[in-house]
Amino acid sequence: MPTEEKLELPQHLLDFIEQWRNKQGNLIMILHKTQEHYGYIPRAAAIELAKILDVPLAKVYGVITFYHFFKLVKPGRNIISVCMGTACYIKGAGDLMAECETLLGCGVNCTTDDEEFSLQGVRCVGCCGLAPLITVGNEVYGKLSADKLPEILAKYRSK
C-alpha cells in the first residue's frame, strides 16, 4: 500500500509543528493541520509525527481513533456529508442518506470504487434552519428532498 511508504511532511506542516512544538497539548492541533493537508492522516505521517514530537505512536493513534473527525483512510475527491443531527433527522435526513447510498452505490463511511465520492453522516453543521441538508466540500445544500440529489451529485461527477 502506498500509504505505508515513508513520507516527507511538507515544509508548511513542519513549520507549523515547529511553531507548536513547545506548546502543551499540541498534538490535536497538529493532527488537524495534517488532515487539512492530506485529507486524512496517512499512517506514514502519523509515524513521522510521533518521531518529531517524541511521543509513542500508540499515543498518536490513541488520539486519532478517539475523535470522529480524524480519518484513517483516504476519502474520495468529493465528500458528501449528510447531516444526521436531530433537526435534520426529524425532517427526513434518513431518506436523504438512503438515496445517496443508492445513487452513489456505496454505503455510509465508504468511498465509491472510482474514488470520486465518499459518503458520511455528520452531526449538525449548525445550519439547522435549513434542515434537512447535505454538504459537499464547503457547499451547503439545504431544505433538500431526495429528488434533488441526482442533480447535485451530477455537478460533482467528473465526466
Place this chain on the structure above:
Amino acid sequence: MAVKNFVLVCGGTACESTKGDEIFKALLKSATKHGIKDDVQIIKTGCFGFCEKGPIVKVLPEEEFYVEVTPEDAEDIIAETVVKGRTVERLAYKDASTKGSVSSEKIKFYQKQYRVVLRNCGLINPEDINEYIARDGYLALEKCLTGELTPDSVIEHLKVSGLRGRGGAGFPTWLKWNFSKNVTADQKYVVCNADEGDPGAYMDRSTCEGDPHSIIEAMAIAGFTCGADTGYIYIRAEYPLAIERLNIAIEQAKEAGLLGDNILGSDFSFNLEIRLGAGAFVCGEETALLASIEGKRGMPIPKPPFPAVKGLWGKPSIINNVETFANIPVILTKGGAWFKSIGTAGSPGTKVFALTGQIENSGLVEVPMGTTLRDIVFDIGGGIKNGRKFKAVQTGGPSGGVITEQFLDTPIDFDTLTSIGSMMGSGGMIVMSEDDCIVDVTKFYLEFCVEESCGKCSPCRIGTKKMHEILEKITSGKGEMDDIQKLKDIGKAMKTASLCGLGQTAANPVLSTLKYFEDEYLEHIQDGKCRAGSCKDLMQYKVVTEKCIGCTVCARKCPVNCIEGERKAPHFIVQEKCVKCGACYEACKFDAITIS
C-alpha cells in the same frame, strides 16, 4: 456626507452558505454603479436568527426586511429601496396570516424576543472591533482596569445578577468564579466551552460568528477577576466560520491593546488561544474538554476536584459556556440588578433557543426566562408546519426530554424544565408534530449516545447499547411487554452509576417519553402499529378490496411474489412475506393499495 442608509446583509453560516457573500458583493457593486457608495453603508453581520428565510437583507432606517434574497436581487434593493425609498415587494417578508409585507419591527418572529446575548448579532460587523466598541464593547474590561471595578465587585455584580451557566447545568457563575479566585496558585486558566455538541443546536455558533468580541472581553474579565493570564476557547472543528471570526477578533483585540501583555497599559496581561475539538460529544463535558485541550483522548474524570480548583494541567480553571460569557459584559456595564430584573426569580436573564423541527419559522430565538412554550412555538415560531398538530418539544438534546401539550403554558426556566422531566440543556428546541414517532426519535438519541459514549465506564457503554437494542426491537415490531420495564431499569442504573453527565442523562429521553407517551410504545409492541407512520417495519401494505379490479399489475411487480389473487378478482398481500418495498403501491393505477 453622513451615511443615509444602512444595508445589513446576514453573514451567518446558514445565509453565507446560500450566497450571502455574493449578495454582499453585488450590493457593493450596485451602490457604486448608482454613485451612492458614500451614502450607504453595507455591512455583513452575524445571524439574524431567521435562518429558515435566509439569506436576509435588512435596510435601515426604512426597516425593510428582505428574505430569500439572491445576488440578482441586489440591484433592485439598491435602485428601489436605497435610492427611491420604495419597498421591493417581492422580497419583503410576508406575514403568514395576513400575507401582507411587514417591516422588521412588526415581524411576529421578533416581537416577543428580547436580545441580551444576541444584542449585536445582526447589527454589527463582527470582523470590525470598532463596531463592537461603538456599542459599549470593552467598556466593562476598561472599568476593571481603571479600578472602577475590582475582582470583588465583579463577583458581587454576578452574584446580584443571579446569572447561571448556560451550558446546561445552570450552575451559578459567581460561585464558580469565586472558587477559582480564592484558590492560590502560580497559574490559573479561563476556558470557553464552544463545543456545542447537542445536534440540532447552534446558539453558540451564531454568537461566536456574530459577536466574537463579547466572548473575548468576558474571558479577559474572568482572567482579571480570578487572576488568570491565559485563556483557551475550545471550539468544534465543524464550525470553520466561527473559528475564522474568533481568530480575526483575537488579532484585532491584540492590536488594539485589549489582549496580550499589559492590557491598556495596566499590569494585567491576558493571552487567548483557540483549540479545536475533533468531533466527540463527550468533550463538551468539562473534564473531558480539559483532557482534550491537553492533547489527550477526551475522557471525563470523576469530580471533585472541580476544575475551578484543579483543572487544566492541574491548575484552577474557570470553564464557562459561550452564552454565559456573552452575558457578562452587559451585566457589568448595566449592573447585576438590571439583569436580575429580567426573567424569573430563580433563573434571571434570557435564554437563546435554536427552534427547529416541524415549525413554521425555524431559527434562533432569544426570550426572557419564564416565557411559555406556547409563546415560543406558536407566536414566535408561527406554529406547526403545514398546519399539523403539535405533539411535543424536545429540549436538552440527548440529555433532555419532551415537553408535552399539557405544559405549553408553563413558564420555562432551569427549574421548571427539570421538574417536568426535561432539562434546559444548551438550548436546542426540537418541535415534533403528529407525524413524528416518539419512539423513533428516542431511538435516534440513544443511537447518538451509543456512538458518543467514551466507553470509560460500563453502565454508560453497555447501558446505552442495550437500550438502543430494545428500542430497535420495538420499532421493528418485535417488542415485548417486559421491554418497557427493562428500559426503565437500565435507565435507573445508568443514572446512578455512570461517571459523567453523558451516561447519567443518556436515559432521559427514554424515561421522559415513557412517562408521557407510554401508549405509543404500547401501540408499537401490542398492536404492531406506528401511528406516525415513521417506523417502516410496522407499515402494512394492504389491498382495498372495493377498489381492486384484479389487473394483476401489482402481483407482477412484487419482487417477492407475495401478492395473490385471480385475474379480475380482488388481490391480497401475504403480510408475512412482504418486504415493504412499496412497488405495488407505486404500480397500482386504481389507488387500491394503502399503507397503514
